[in-house]
Amino acid sequence: MNAQAPVVEMTNISISFPGVKALDGVNFRMFPGEVHSLLGENGAGKSTLIKALTGVYAIDSGPADSGEILLAGNRVSFAGPAQAQNAGISTVYQEVNLLGNLSVAENIMLGREPRRFGGIDWRATRRRAVELLRGLHLDIDPGSLLGSHSLAVQQLVAIARAIDVNAKVLILDEPTSSLDADEVAELFRVIRELKAEGVAILFVSHFLDQVYEISDRLTVLRNGKLVGEYRTAEILRLDLVQKMIGKELAILDALERRIVEPGGGEDDEVPLLAATALGRKGSIAPVDLRVYTGEVVGLAGLLGSGRTELARILSGIDRPDSGELVIDGTPHRFRTPRSALARGVAYSSENRRAEGIVEDLTVRDNIVLALQADRGWFHPISRKRRDELAVSYIQALNIRPANPDAIVRNLSGGNQQKVLLARWLAVAPRLLILDEPTRGIDVGAKAEIQKLVVNLAENGMSVLFISAELEEVLRLSSRIAIMRDRRLVADIVNDDLTVDSLLAIIADGELTAVER
Structure with a gap:
């Protein structure tokens, strides 16, 4: 004392x-x-x-x-x-x-x-x-x-x-x-x-x-x-x-897990995305990371560990000052999110309100926003196509109310998150980076989004899934990359991992890159 x-x-x-x-x-x-x-x-x-x-x-x-x-x-x-x-x-x-x-x-x-x-x-x-x-x-x-x-x-x-x-x-x-x-x-x-x-x-x-x-x-x-x-x-x-x-921890060991099997990763397969010594001073230390086609890679770590910083670099929001990013075997330098989107990389921000939905627009307008931006504002999407896209994703994601003209700010947090996901799915990305997609939403909406991630991977889309909820990362990921103090400290195949083992690495882990 x-x-x-x-x-x-x-x-x-x-x-x-x-x-x-x-x-x-x-x-x-x-x-x-x-x-x-x-x-x-x-x-x-x-x-x-x-x-x-x-x-x-x-x-x-x-x-x-x-x-x-x-x-x-x-x-x-x-x-x-x-x-x-x-x-x-x-x-x-x-x-x-x-x-x-x-x-x-x-x-x-x-x-x-x-x-x-x-x-x-x-x-x-x-x-x-x-x-x-x-x-x-x-x-x-x-x-x-x-x-x-x-x-x-x-x-x-x-x-x-x-x-x-x-x-x-x-x-x-x-x-x-x-x-x-x-x-x-x-x-x-x-x-x-x-x-x-x-x-x-x-x-x-x-x-x-x-x-x-x-x-x-x-x-x-x-x-x-x-x-x-x-x-x-x-x-x-x-x-x-x-x-x-x-x-x-005792009650988490019995957690039912639905593992997404990796869609690739054989020795002779080229990764969809490969980051080598990719870093940004004052943001994250150089990172090596690979993501294969049809794979869900979980990105775990405490708040402030560098998860979002890595996602922003991979998606072109922030520019790295070291390392190399390779897509399909070809080096690329994303200068803007639009250039990343052109290569099939889309990022759904953890900050749903500030960097995601536009509250005063309708569900329809929010869903087509990224697709319209990618096409350019001088090539507007027809009203018929906009309606088709909105109805399609409203049904596919069970967005409620099922009204394309509903103002997004009047929707629940879970349905706002579904609208944001629909926006990125509409541009058909090859790699979807989801940053805390289930934060602050009810259990039912969370389960639906988790099921969506599984279905996307089964249909060949790659997903980088970021969440502070370790049991959620374990349930969905075939491989887990762990950040600690702005460094990647482990890259581990999700084979009999537990919350205990993840917490141990987050708390005390040393650099332990485990090849797939």
Whole structure:
């Protein structure tokens, strides 16, 4: 037990939004001079807890919102982040929200510049910036433009700005998501300096290696509830992953699995898609991956492991800066999703609302959208053909209501997902990349989508199936590629694999490429 009193103590925090209990009676604490990691899958409540602490959400704003926050033993209630910052709670977000067209010194002191004779005292501004940078042992020219520096340096400047208010608590939200190994090491050096000065640091990250390297204590949330607080050195990685995912392994062993047999993969067969050392700095390390015709390849890993980053590179949304992508034995460089689509590669995003359906359009218009874009807007699809496509996929996917003129925003989440799938099926891809296609939908719709994946593979379509639900990946995939900390750590034939074995690789796996 820590002998010091907590610098932050949040008790019985509950916050609700319409139809959602974001936090349900959560307790959380931080001690001075300690790095504390906050962990949990998407929707666990991490962001909501941080926003409650920093005054973005008021815990007394509604009848279902409650709790108490103590800062250095005193009860506080912040009306916004500015009040929290003035009280000593500073936040550095994943996306650096500073101004690249201003100098390093101007960014550090922005809004807090020393004044003299009614104007800004630029000499004092620069002097204070130098003091802050030296205090963190950072050799950065305070007069240089912030935008001329790497993202890592910009993160460090944001930290220097954050501690200028005599911060008691520093919140780092995914600070390493776009940094390479050397940049992470420099950031961790600064974190250790601040820790030694007594600052309490909240480190939010999906990278388990980094969590174990830098944090003293960790808290796990799941579905808006507290799972537990643990000393990092005293909890095994496998146990941590199980607590984050919330699966009882004993009952998953009996899971009925419907394995899709690979459609190819003989020694002399050319893969439909072969990625060799394909990577992107700050996104994923170089990856080797093959997908054969009629094969379902599962892509597993925790949130933030690099699953979506790999999918975006394979589908032309993001461009790789290393490696080679070969389709049917011919090298290709996809510069846009449209160029990937021309080679038969389609990507269905995990972000259904922002990157998928167009809510204000009809079911018909959403279904034909990709096909029309591929043809070009100067070659419109006839109304008769659009109607035929819409009716065909509405029936094939059991979209409800079975009305092509229905506005998509009025459909359930499961039916919206079916409309999105229909859009990509309409362009007849050879490889369909499905990123979390069953997230947030009911059990019935989930079963129908899983059955669709099986049928597509049986009819010769290849599928790269991405899901955080390991039992779903096991049920559908003939082979499973496992991502961990933005690296491909295993590529395994799905032969008697269990959730236990997948979790073990996710938690502790080393590079184990298993040839088909």
